[in-house]
Amino acid sequence: MNRWNISKIFFFNSNGEEIREIDFDLNTVNIITGASGTGKTAVIKALDYCLGSSTCELAAHIRRRSICVGVKWVAGAEELITARVIPPVGQKTSSKMFVRSGRNLEISKKYKDLDGACTLDSAKDYIEKVFGIGDIQRKNNFTGKTLGKASIRNITPFLLITKEVIDSESLLFHSMDDAEKSKDFLAALPYYLNISNEESIYLEQQLKKLKSRLELEKNKKNLTLRSQEDSISKARNFLEEAKRLGLNVFTSDENSLSDIIENLREILKVETQFINYPDNSEISLLNIKRKALLDEITELYSKLNATKKVILEASGYKGTVARQLNKLELVNHFNLSNIPEQCPVCKSESKIGISMAEHLKSTLMQIRDENISIKRVEPKLILLENNLNDKLNDLNAMLSHVDSKIQSWYRQTEEMRQYDDHSKQQAHLRGRISYFLETFQEDIQEGVDLDVLSAEIQEIEAQIDKSSKEIKLRRAELKISKFATENFQLLPTVAPCVNAELDFNALKPEISIIENETESILKMSDLGSDQNYLAIHISLAFALHKYFETQKTSVPGVLFLDQISRPYFPSTLKDENVIFGSDNDEDINALEKHIEFIFNETAKIKGLQVILLEHAYFSKDKKYVDATKERWGRGSHRALIPLDWAVRKDLKK
Numbered sequence: 001m002n003r004w005n006i007s008k009i010f011f012f013n014s015n016g017e018e019i020r021e022i023d024f025d026l027n028t029v030n031i032i033t034g035a036s037g038t039g040k041t042a043v044i045k046a047l048d049y050c051l052g053s054s055t056c057e058l059a060a061h062i063r064r065r066s067i068c069v070g071v072k073w074v075a076g077a078e079e080l081i082t083a084r085v086i087p088p089v090g091q092k093t094s095s096k097m098f099v100r101s102g103r104n105l106e107i108s109k110k111y112k113d114l115d116g117a118c119t120l121d122s123a124k125d126y127i128e129k130v131f132g133i134g135d136i137q138r139k140n141n142f143t144g145k146t147l148g149k150a151s152i153r154n155i156t157p158f159l160l161i162t163k164e165v166i167d168s169e170s171l172l173f174h175s176m177d178d179a180e181k182s183k184d185f186l187a188a189l190p191y192y193l194n195i196s197n198e199e200s201i202y203l204e205q206q207l208k209k210l211k212s213r214l215e216l217e218k219n220k221k222n223l224t225l226r227s228q229e230d231s232i233s234k235a236r237n238f239l240e241e242a243k244r245l246g247l248n249v250f251t252s253d254e255n256s257l258s259d260i261i262e263n264l265r266e267i268l269k270v271e272t273q274f275i276n277y278p279d280n281s282e283i284s285l286l287n288i289k290r291k292a293l294l295d296e297i298t299e300l301y302s303k304l305n306a307t308k309k310v311i312l313e314a315s316g317y318k319g320t321v322a323r324q325l326n327k328l329e330l331v332n333h334f335n336l337s338n339i340p341e342q343c344p345v346c347k348s349e350s351k352i353g354i355s356m357a358e359h360l361k362s363t364l365m366q367i368r369d370e371n372i373s374i375k376r377v378e379p380k381l382i383l384l385e386n387n388l389n390d391k392l393n394d395l396n397a398m399l400s401h402v403d404s405k406i407q408s409w410y411r412q413t414e415e416m417r418q419y420d421d422h423s424k425q426q427a428h429l430r431g432r433i434s435y436f437l438e439t440f441q442e443d444i445q446e447g448v449d450l451d452v453l454s455a456e457i458q459e460i461e462a463q464i465d466k467s468s469k470e471i472k473l474r475r476a477e478l479k480i481s482k483f484a485t486e487n488f489q490l491l492p493t494v495a496p497c498v499n500a501e502l503d504f505n506a507l508k509p510e511i512s513i514i515e516n517e518t519e520s521i522l523k524m525s526d527l528g529s530d531q532n533y534l535a536i537h538i539s540l541a542f543a544l545h546k547y548f549e550t551q552k553t554s555v556p557g558v559l560f561l562d563q564i565s566r567p568y569f570p571s572t573l574k575d576e577n578v579i580f581g582s583d584n585d586e587d588i589n590a591l592e593k594h595i596e597f598i599f600n601e602t603a604k605i606k607g608l609q610v611i612l613l614e615h616a617y618f619s620k621d622k623k624y625v626d627a628t629k630e631r632w633g634r635g636s637h638r639a640l641i642p643l644d645w646a647v648r649k650d651l652k653k
Helices: 040-050 120-131 179-192 198-244 257-267 280-333 352-418 422-443 450-463 466-488 530-551 586-604 622-627
Strands: 005-013 019-023 029-034 066-075 078-085 096-102 117-119 501-505 510-514 558-562 577-579 609-614 616-618 628-632
Touching: 005 040, 005 609, 019 628, 029 040, 029 586, 029 622, 040 066, 040 078, 040 558, 040 609, 078 120, 096 120, 117 120, 198 257, 198 352, 198 422, 198 450, 257 422, 280 352, 466 501, 466 530, 501 530, 510 530, 530 558, 530 586, 586 609, 586 616, 586 622, 616 622, 622 628
Parallel strands: 029 609, 029 628, 558 609, 577 616
Antiparallel strands: 005 019, 005 066, 066 078, 078 096, 096 117, 501 510
């Protein structure tokens, strides 16, 4: 299987009558050098645009002087030409493209003669088919649904090592700083690593969508339930208010939801009646009840605190008694019942020993009784504490209910002051009830069946061999890591990366650095050197392309490198930097090692084409000179777009 390379990149001038072509050799290194502002980076942007990017990022001076850009691809005898209209400055993009494939294709010399006009989406589908991306059955045999597919847009991170990436400490691939693009790339990565096919990708995408939807529906259901509870509470308040206005027949806390709604509907049918202003006796009774509850709560708190104090003291006394008992238990080792009536020293008659023994026995019995009493009382105290807490909770709930009624009374009283006319008050309430009933019907609408969603998720999970995929993925990661490590140890690095190993994780994605001597595992942010970051990106890029070649994947054999000299030469350098020799310069020697590596590895990897965009020009390196296709210096007046091309007529004035 031949890998796709680029043979030409071309631009048409503002009127489409002239063409600018850049030729590239296949399966080797191609170099474009030049000064800043001559269009080197635009070569990458041109390729990205012709692969269906959503926006045109070509610089303004190119968009002012060119109407169309195109790329000619070659894979053995097969050829593909893709071209796309360049929008004028101020316009985001263009959806008009031209695509055609076949053998011995000629690029039209005038824009008007381009064949294969189509839309952007059609062009991307066509390119994917030609490249062999997602070239499998388009229907899922189990569900009959059209399969999702890997996109041509997912391959650009493998092809483009841009200036934002080349020596970055945080960005591993092109466009990974865009959350949406990163998500799509990671989803398709197993496909390009030959871990899964398009069908499995589709199933995984469906699984992710269903799980997200299930979570969303659960949240919606919870919100609906809370909304219903709020609505029921509001409905009960309406009934209370209607009672004060004389509009309803009955209110009861025992009413079912259907009773409450039906009663509200009946209220809308009741004719206006005389207003019953809130009775002051009602608020007086509520305040009396509130004070009584507060007094009872205060008393309970006092009892509870006293009980807790007793429990605490009993616990302390229990410990003291237990310690005393342990000490006195020692006397059991003595025979207190058989104390002699004479002094053991002088042998004179004495009853002191017998008296002391009796005292000890009495004390021991007393402490044992106290210990038993404490053990009997303690559970009763704890039970009392629990009962007091329960009663306190009940009283607080009753207080909260009374407070709610008091607030409702004052609120209604205030509203009645605003609506002193009885009929207006009733009309106002009816309007609120009517609106409530309309919106409440929406609140209680049936949602998605969560059980059905869960069943769909289980069905898809049963079709995905997750463990097998994980094994395949790790094997792929190990191969890529091995290739990357071999590359890394050939490139110039500084501590802590000298002779270090690289470990690639495709799921994040990220790369870890295993230090040589300590075997410490470092992240890229730990390295602290642009030279190290450059070596990592170069190593990983070539490792991936070596893997793609061995696995015969659909990723084209093209790798763009945007200025690998960036860590070695100042960014302020504007013109081409001509290097005549190393002269024992450490930076130049390091850069030469990178270039030597690129040439050697490109030759080793079958079907790989490298396009190096560079500021530096090694005039004494024959391989470098021979590989250089374009030199755009300030003195030569050469650039990507000829300086004499006229400005487009469709520019906005």
